[in-house]
Amino acid sequence: MEIIRIPRIMREITRDLRTKSKSIGFVPTMGALHEGHLSLIRRAKDENDISIVSIFVNPKQFLAGEDFEKYPRDVESDKEKLIRLGIDYLFLPDTDSLYPNGYSTYVNVEGLSEKLCGKFRPGHFRGVATVVCKLFNLVRPTRAYFGQKDYQQSLIIKRMIEDLNFDTELIICPTMREEDGLAMSSRNSYLNEREREAATVIFKALKAGEAMLKEYKTPQEATQKMLEILKSQPLVTEIQYVGVYDPLNLEEVKEKQEKYLLAIAVKIGQTRLIDNVLIY
């Protein structure tokens, strides 16, 4: 595995690869790789000639007061995992090389970015879209792999790819879960033992909501059920949103329809966690 730190070098390598008609599978990450990441990375490797993973904790997608400083970083262990998977390139830029002095260009997907998580993290998805646009220009992926766990993010990147005419196929991969159902997330490492146990309430609520909808209950009834379950757990210190949404535009669903996104964002103690389930 070759480790590339300089954006210009990364771009020269991928320019050369595309000249040779190699397909490039790309997984952008913030590191602290868990089985969720690894499932995307395996697919990127299987489905393309060349596999590239980036690790970059992107300051532009953290708000003031969020966990940018303490976000888990373990590059040595990440490298070992990537080498074991046989990844071709690890792109590992530093912050100054992606955001030099005077940096001032931002990509924003309006509408979708203001909903759900966007209400509680204003500017977050602008930071995501901006860094992904940069990474796409440097890595020139044939296919880029994102996890369904960050469903809103995937939807925003899909919209950006279409709107800005990127020559990249977006592939959304299923959420990986711990045995008790908790969605894998680098932020799970913030949880103490009691919080870790309490966090299972999120997926329990989603499954209960899903069951309601499958029994032809209304979206309101399903939401009410999920809310009750979340409220029954005392370590849920804040419920940011819980509900049934349209998977295409993230609007709250009032009437019965064919497809639903059930989504939740809560704080368990101090730790903000999100999860979702799609009904298609």
Place this chain on the structure above:
Amino acid sequence: MEIIRIPRIMREITRDLRTKSKSIGFVPTMGALHEGHLSLIRRAKDENDISIVSIFVNPKQFLAGEDFEKYPRDVESDKEKLIRLGIDYLFLPDTDSLYPNGYSTYVNVEGLSEKLCGKFRPGHFRGVATVVCKLFNLVRPTRAYFGQKDYQQSLIIKRMIEDLNFDTELIICPTMREEDGLAMSSRNSYLNEREREAATVIFKALKAGEAMLKEYKTPQEATQKMLEILKSQPLVTEIQYVGVYDPLNLEEVKEKQEKYLLAIAVKIGQTRLIDNVLIY
């Protein structure tokens, strides 16, 4: 010359060209081609294996109440000019293909976009950066050619290329002028005979300002001189800005320095015209 109307087809052609290591020279235009455009297009052809010109009157860079509807369009005459120059591809998309229903992604270069013309045309440069980002993804230019007449636009595109890591070299070409000094512009066609004569005052003012600075007068004195000249012309119905600016950040220059941008935006009758001179 091949005429391409479908964005996806344009992207497939340039993907193939880059695979064959062909260099692509690109001139994005809004049509109504004059000698200013043609000077860029000749360079794009001379300096690259393949030359591509786009014609697209971009609605996103016009404000409500501006001249989008009446902007001069003469595609048949434009085509003839491009064929005579031996251009390889004309990219001629329609509005719906570049901005389909639900379009919502915008690229903004903060800071630079709010100065000079940006003060009077809020949102204009966001529209420019967005369409150029899209065109770059479709055309994959090795080199893109812009005119110095739209100096602020060139500076913003340069910043966007660097910030978003586009693999494109920006080439800024000198302003082409009529015999009496008026900068060539598609909007000159709006002027009646008296206004056309009056419009020469813009370049006269710039040359007077330039002469002052070369005689070691202060930027304030040069600005004062330009202002007087503009005010002496009764058909100048509005002076939006006139002054001496830093060519790198477009800030007004108070002290003597090495490099200056002298820039003017005025209305002659109902027609808004801009021009500038660089002292390097």
